[in-house]
Every structure is written in structure tokens, then in C-alpha cells.
Amino acid sequence: xxxxxxxPLRILPRLKDHPxxxxxxxxxxxxxxxxxxxxxxxxDIILVDNRWFLVVGYMREGRFGIDEQPKQWVPKVSDLETGxxxxxxxxxxxxxxxxxxxxKVTCYRNPEKEARxxxxxxxxxxxxxxxxxxxxxxxxxxxLDVVQGNRMDKYLQRLGExxxxxxxxxxxxVLQRFLLSVQAIAYLHSHGLKHGDIRRDHIFVxxxxxxxxxxxxxxxxxxxxxxxxxxxxxxxNCLLYIVGRRNFRFQDVLEDPELGEKIASSLRVxxxxxxxxxxxxxxxxxxxYIPDRLNAILMHFSAGTSVIYDxxxxxxxxxxxxxxxx
Amino acid sequence: MDDWQRFLIAMDKSETSRRAVRYVGHMARGLxxxxxxxxxxxxxxxPDFYTRGGRLDRYQxxxxxxxxxxxxxASIILExxxxxxxDISQQISMAEGRTISQAVLDIxxxxxxxxxxxxxxxxxxxxxxxxxxxxxxxxxxARDFTAWIVG
Numbered sequence: 001x002x003x004x005x006x007x008p009l010r011i012l013p014r015l016k017d018h019p020x021x022x023x024x025x026x027x028x029x030x031x032x033x034x035x036x037x038x039x040x041x042x043x044d045i046i047l048v049d050n051r052w053f054l055v056v057g058y059m060r061e062g063r064f065g066i067d068e069q070p071k072q073w074v075p076k077v078s079d080l081e082t083g084x085x086x087x088x089x090x091x092x093x094x095x096x097x098x099x100x101x102x103x104k105v106t107c108y109r110n111p112e113k114e115a116r117x118x119x120x121x122x123x124x125x126x127x128x129x130x131x132x133x134x135x136x137x138x139x140x141x142x143x144l145d146v147v148q149g150n151r152m153d154k155y156l157q158r159l160g161e162x163x164x165x166x167x168x169x170x171x172x173x174v175l176q177r178f179l180l181s182v183q184a185i186a187y188l189h190s191h192g193l194k195h196g197d198i199r200r201d202h203i204f205v206x207x208x209x210x211x212x213x214x215x216x217x218x219x220x221x222x223x224x225x226x227x228x229x230x231x232x233x234x235x236x237n238c239l240l241y242i243v244g245r246r247n248f249r250f251q252d253v254l255e256d257p258e259l260g261e262k263i264a265s266s267l268r269v270x271x272x273x274x275x276x277x278x279x280x281x282x283x284x285x286x287x288x289y290i291p292d293r294l295n296a297i298l299m300h301f302s303a304g305t306s307v308i309y310d311x312x313x314x315x316x317x318x319x320x321x322x323x324x325x326x
Numbered sequence: 327m328d329d330w331q332r333f334l335i336a337m338d339k340s341e342t343s344r345r346a347v348r349y350v351g352h353m354a355r356g357l358x359x360x361x362x363x364x365x366x367x368x369x370x371x372x373p374d375f376y377t378r379g380g381r382l383d384r385y386q387x388x389x390x391x392x393x394x395x396x397x398x399x400a401s402i403i404l405e406x407x408x409x410x411x412x413d414i415s416q417q418i419s420m421a422e423g424r425t426i427s428q429a430v431l432d433i434x435x436x437x438x439x440x441x442x443x444x445x446x447x448x449x450x451x452x453x454x455x456x457x458x459x460x461x462x463x464x465x466x467x468a469r470d471f472t473a474w475i476v477g
Binding site: 093100101103105106108110113192222224225226227229230274275303305310 | 369370372373374377421423425426427451452453454455456457458459460463466
């Protein structure tokens with residue numbers, strides 16, 4: 001039996017009835033200091049900003065091809081006063097390296113940067129919404145709204161039967177919405193902030209309006225001369241996925257019965273990604289109906305490019321002109 | 327157009343930087359009026375610097391000390407080539423809130439340097455995409471001044 005005395009009256013109705021607590025065989029712990037987030041468990045309560053958040057699960061994330069792991073520093077919570085569902089992001093300082101062949105980029109989790117982005121983009125539908133508060137130990141806790149939508153990559157799979165139908169009937173509409181997402185990233189950069197982890201599953205498509213929203217801003221990079229390079233690289237990868245509705249590695253092309261050795265043998269080093277050499281960027285070799293102008297934008301991210309984009313604005317302007325011509 | 331005989335050499339401790347210094351020495355030693363500024367710009371500390379307990383004053387002190395050594399070596403190269411010490415200056419700066427190339431361009435403008443010189447490392451396209459190239463950035467922004475890129 002749970003002792004309800006430590007809790008304020010205003011949360012008792014939801015606290016007593018919540019399924020997460022009905023099955024709990026212990027007193028829920030109240031966490032005002034989230035430093036030791038690995039000890040915070042299902043059924044516990046995180047008390048920040050005078051809001052009582054009941055932990056009901058954890059967000060999961062995996063890099064592509066890797067099993068999704070629960071992120072203990074990102075609990076799914078229920079506000080016991082309002083019943084609202086939220087996501088909390090607790091402070092977790094992590095550093096790791098991303099390798100591109102011989103090149104290495106150091107990546108950091110940066111809660112302060114995410115807090116600054118949330119502050120800047122408040123009310124902007126191109127971004128996940130939320131705000132930041134300090135817990136009792138001065139950890140910067142981010143309180144996020146749940147994005148009511150689906151991952152962009154999964155959403156694209158439902159548009160059209162084959163690629164040609166997708167290309168003919170849906171691509172322009174998708175690109176127009178993606179262009180707003182690109183503009184949103186340029187807006188961050190104009191304020192000296194980066195997204196930090198631009199991937200096709202970090203764009204969510206609103207279930208009702210269909211607009212695109214960026215999520216997850218806590219990654220940061222140390223690239224003093226090209227601070228926004230990883231964002232640009234991510235945008236190129238997103239565009240590649242949007243145009244092709246999947247990614248192609250050399251082996252994928254070879255094993256695809258509709259493409260096979262004829263297309264695979266036509267692929268050159270210059271057709272592959274500038275940074276991830278197993279990814280085909282010259283999609284025109286796979287889908288010959290892709291217009292030159294659109295393919296040319298992709299090719300700026302290929303190993304064969306002689307000109308790289310310097311800024312997201314340059315990428316945006318070329319993409320905007322290209323979409324207008326489609 | 328600023329005074330072309332005012333040279334700003336953006337450098338680090340690399341051999342290509344020393345080549346740039348020697349090149350300027352050859353070109354400038356016959357000039358009656360000249361000034362050569364040896365400049366090193368270093369980046370801000372990484373994002374996790376403060377959470378790891380780093381202190382900016384110590385970071386800057388270490389960077390300044392290291393840069394002071396190779397800038398002094400460069401001064402000696404120039405003096406051995408016949409350039410008077412009076413015509414040489416040194417500057418060390420952190421690129422606060424901007425890229426290294428932007429900082430170099432700002433210092434060029436503030437100092438009225440008509441010629442900016444830097445060494446070229448010869449980076450791949452992938453390296454240029456991720457890490458940038460000071461020499462390419464200077465060449466691209468060379469308006470109202472001359473950029474010498476020494477390979």
C-alpha cells in the first residue's frame with residue numbers, strides 16, 4: 001500500500017489511479033536531484049519546476065541497424081497534475097567519435113545547447129517544443145512536449161506504391177515541406193546554434209497537418225572552422241533519403257534484381273558519398289528520371305564534387321530553385 | 327584597397343607556415359616601407375571543456391605560450407633574411423564566437439593589412455568539408471586585399 005502523505009492533494013487523484021502505480025509493490029521515490037538518473041525507475045516521480053512527473057517508460061533509440069536501446073536519461077513521464085504526457089531529458093554528458101574513413105569527428109551531448117535551441121524556437125512548428133529548468137542539484141532538465149507524429153522515413157514508405165509513383169505524385173510535396181525544415185536549420189545557424197544530429201528519423205511528420213518538425217538537439221560537435229558541417233552533411237543525407245525513399249549501398253544495388261550488376265558496375269567512386277563511401281549519391285544512375293538539377297544538388301555531397309556547400313543557405317537556395325522547376 | 331606592403335601572415339607551427347614566412351621574407355626584404363605581422367588564431371575550447379572543469383584563462387595561457395614559441399621562431403627566420411625587428415610584430419588571438427578564418431579576416435581589416443599570407447596544407451575534399459580550409463576561406467573572401475597562398 002502506498003503512503004500518500006508525502007504527495008500534495010492536487011496530484012492524488014491521478015497518482016492513485018495511474019496503472020504504473022497500481023502494479024508497484026513499493027513506495028514511489030521522489031527525485032528532486034536527477035544526477036543519478038540510472039537509479040530512477042519506472043513508477044518513480046521526478047519533481048522539477050513544481051511539477052510531479054511520474055516515470056512511465058523510457059525513450060529508445062538505435063543507430064540504423066543496431067537494436068534500439070532504452071535511454072535512461074530520457075524518461076517518458078506523465079504530469080500527475082494535468083495528466084499531460086511529456087518527455088524529460090536529464091543531464092548525461094557523453095563524448096564519442098564518429099569516423100569517416102581516416103577522419104574523426106568528436107561528438108558531445110550538450111544539454112545547455114539544447115536548452116538554448118528550445119528557448120530560441122519556442123512556438124516555431126518546425127521544431128519540437130519544450131523548456132528547461134534546473135533540478136535541486138542544478139542539473140538542466142529539459143521538459144519536452146510529445147511530438148504528435150511519425151518518423152519521416154517511415155512516413156515516406158506509405159506514399160505511393162513503387163518509387164516512380166512516389167516520385168511522380170508525392171516527391172514535390174515532401175520536398176516543399178523539407179525545404180521549410182532546411183530553412184529552420186539555417187535559422188538556428190544564423191543564431192550561432194546547430195541542430196547537431198540531423199538524421200532522417202529526427203524529422204517527425206505531424207499526424208494532422210503533415211508538417212515536418214525537428215527533434216533532439218542535444219548533440220554538439222567541435223569543428224571550429226566548419227561548425228555547421230555535420231548539419232549540412234545530415235541535410236544532404238536527408239535529401240538523399242527523401243529523393244530515393246531509401247538508401248543504396250553498392251551491395252544493395254548489386255543484389256537488387258531490378259538494378260543488378262549492370263547498374264552496380266556503372267557506379268564510380270565519384271558517385272558515392274563524400275564522407276560515407278559506401279552510400280550512393282548519384283541516384284540518377286538508379287532512377288534515370290530524376291532531373292539533372294535535383295541530382296546535381298545531391299552530387300554536391302558526393303566524392304566527385306568539385307564544389308562543396310559552404311552554408312545551409314546555399315543549399316536551401318539551390319533546393320528552392322530546383323523545387324520551383326519540378 | 328589597404329596598403330599591400332602591410333603583410334599579415336596567418337600561421338601555425340607547421341612547415342607550410344614556415345614556408346609562407348620565408349616567402350614573405352624574400353618578397354618583402356627589398357621594400358623600403360613594410361610591416362609584417364605574424365598572427366596565430368586558435369579556436370575556442372571544445373563544448374565539454376567547462377563540464378570537465380576547464381578554465382578559460384589556463385586554456386588561453388597554454389595556447390598563448392605554445393604560439394609564442396613558433397611565432398618567435400618565425401621572427402628569427404625573417405630577421406635572418408634581413409628584415410628588421412622593428413618591421414615585425416606578433417599577435418595571438420582566440421577566435422571567440424567565430425571561425426578562425428573569420429577572425430583572421432577581422433584582424434586584417436582592423437589592422438589595414440593589404441596582403442594576407444597563409445600556407446596551404448593540401449586537404450582532401452572530405453577534410454575540407456568537415457574541417458574547412460583557412461587558405462580556401464581567405465581566397466574566397468579576398469576583396470579589398472590580396473591573398474597569397476603558399477603551397
